[in-house]
Amino acid sequence: MxxxxxxxxxxxxxxxxxxxxxxxxxxxxxxxxxxxxMFSHSSSSESRxxxxxxxxxxxxxxxxxxxxxxxxxxxxxxxxxYSDENIEFWLTCEDYKKIKSSFRMSSRAKKIYEQFVKAESPKEINIDYHTREQIKRSVKSPSLHCFDEAQKMVYGLMERDxxxxxxxxxxxxxxxxxxxxxxxxx
CATH class of the missing domain: 1.10.196.10 (Regulator of G-protein Signalling 4; domain 1)
Known part of the structure; x- marks a missing residue:
């Protein structure tokens, strides 16, 4: 033994x-x-x-x-x-979709592009070249959905990783x- x-x-x-x-x-x-x-001042049902x-x-x-x-x-x-750019981008896109004014939409779309999408941007998200270029073009005359594809990609990255x-x-x-x-x- x-x-x-x-x-x-x-x-x-x-x-x-x-x-x-x-x-x-x-x-x-x-x-x-x-x-x-952080939420003690909140009066919502989810207080604790x-x-x-x-x-x-x-x-x-x-x-x-x-x-x-x-x-x-x-x-x-x-x-x-050190990967909070993903959730920040996702949340920013959720807020962006609530914009009613076309002027604000245009201004905000450019800021989002500069901050998250543009190559070498401060909080650059991980998306493919094709999607990055598509957003670059759509920001010139933005719609509520110009970041949808990138947002789906980022959500998928967060969900899987x-x-x-x-x-x-x-x-x-x-x-x-x-x-x-x-x-x-x-």
Whole structure:
């Protein structure tokens, strides 16, 4: 019978793991307080961050983005990964679609192009050359839909890449753990 070799437990690693868990719990609590503080002035029905709401974020990217807390948490996560240009572009496009004035639309379309679409722009999004050129042409006489294709691409990138990483992230897992612990306390 083969012998089982057991390596000695490294006490320092155990202490660091316990300390890391404590630190993550504190970070999660601090983040929860900051999130709720951001929206404390709000009078909407979604006034408190709950475990159920937070669990629903894992159902789809849409569910996450529909929640003010989910959106704020996801934005914070993307900033930590230096890829917040995607959510910023997506949100900017959502606001752009609400514009009624053709003058404002034209002005705003040019700003969006300069900020997100133009090659080498400050917050350049990852889209293909064909889409970039199509937007460049359409911005000259913009419509409400001139960014739709790029917005779909960016959403797809977030859904396939950033969103799954977010669900596995320390920030999301710690938030769930803290809310579960609070719910268990009653």
């Amino acid at each position: 083969p012998s089982l070799i057991v390596e000695p437990l490294n006490t320092q690693e155990f202490i660091m793991d316990r300390d890391d868990r404590k630190r993550n719990k504190n970070i999660g609590k601090n983040f929860m307080c900051r999130l709720q503080g 961050l709950t475990l159920e709401d937070t669990q629903q974020w894992s159902q789809s990217l849409d569910r996450l983005l529909e929640s003010k807390y989910g959106l704020a948490t996801f934005r914070n996560f993307l900033k930590s990964e 950033s969103y799954p990483r977010f669900l596995r992230s320390d920030i999301y897992r710690t938030l769930l753990e803290n809310l579960s612990a609070d719910a268990a306390k009653g």
